[in-house]
Amino acid sequence: MRLTAFSDIALRVLLLMGGLPRGTMLSTQRIADGVGAPYNHVAKTVARLRGMGLLCSQRGRSGGVVLTDAGCKASVGRVLRELEADTAIVECEADETACPLNHGCRLRRALAGAREAFYRELDGVSVAELVNPRQVGPIAVQLGLRPPGPDSAAVGGSAPAV
Structure with a gap:
């Protein structure tokens, strides 16, 4: 079975956000830079993941997107089942x-x-099981963030209410 580009980007977004220190907020542009996908595709993906309750966003200058606790614990099967529902x-x-x-x-x-x-x-x-801080570390540095330590990833943690 082949996944759609939309699902591929969604999984990349979840893995990136899951590998960052708990509560890290990123703009959609920074997420797009981090996952290596066009901004417009990432913006649509983020909106869909937000609608699924996996991401939470806050508007404004200090706003951004953060992984929710549900996003961290989400089953990859459930995520793909919902994203790929109409794909034959x-x-x-x-x-x-x-x-x-x-x-x-x-x-x-x-x-x-x-x-x-x-x-x-x-x-x-779960998304949390796939997160590898060593994988996300170089991307975090590229985005101007501190690389996640082994204990600082969002894995198992809860995101702040936004």
Whole structure:
């Protein structure tokens, strides 16, 4: 199964934010710089993750985006299931008239089962488990932040109410 670019960026955002010291607020531009994706794509992704309750934002000069406790604890399977909900593995899933073999097709059911097995495998993996401070450290320095120490990452911590 192949993830959409949107899901890829969402996972990168969650991993970056999860690897920073708890409560670190970043602007969407700085997040885009950190994950190496275009600002417009990251802005849409951040809005979606905020809507899912995984990120919290504060407007204004000293505002930014922060990872919520729910975002840190979120299952990767749940995140992808929600972000990839409308994505078909093959065209016949998206448009029932696309395939002349569609009537009584068993392939669609098998593909749906395979997709669910993929998500189920990732249900047991949280964002916090994937965070590696050594991976995020160089990015933090590039963004002008202190590199996270082994005990300072947001993993298991709670974000401030914003």
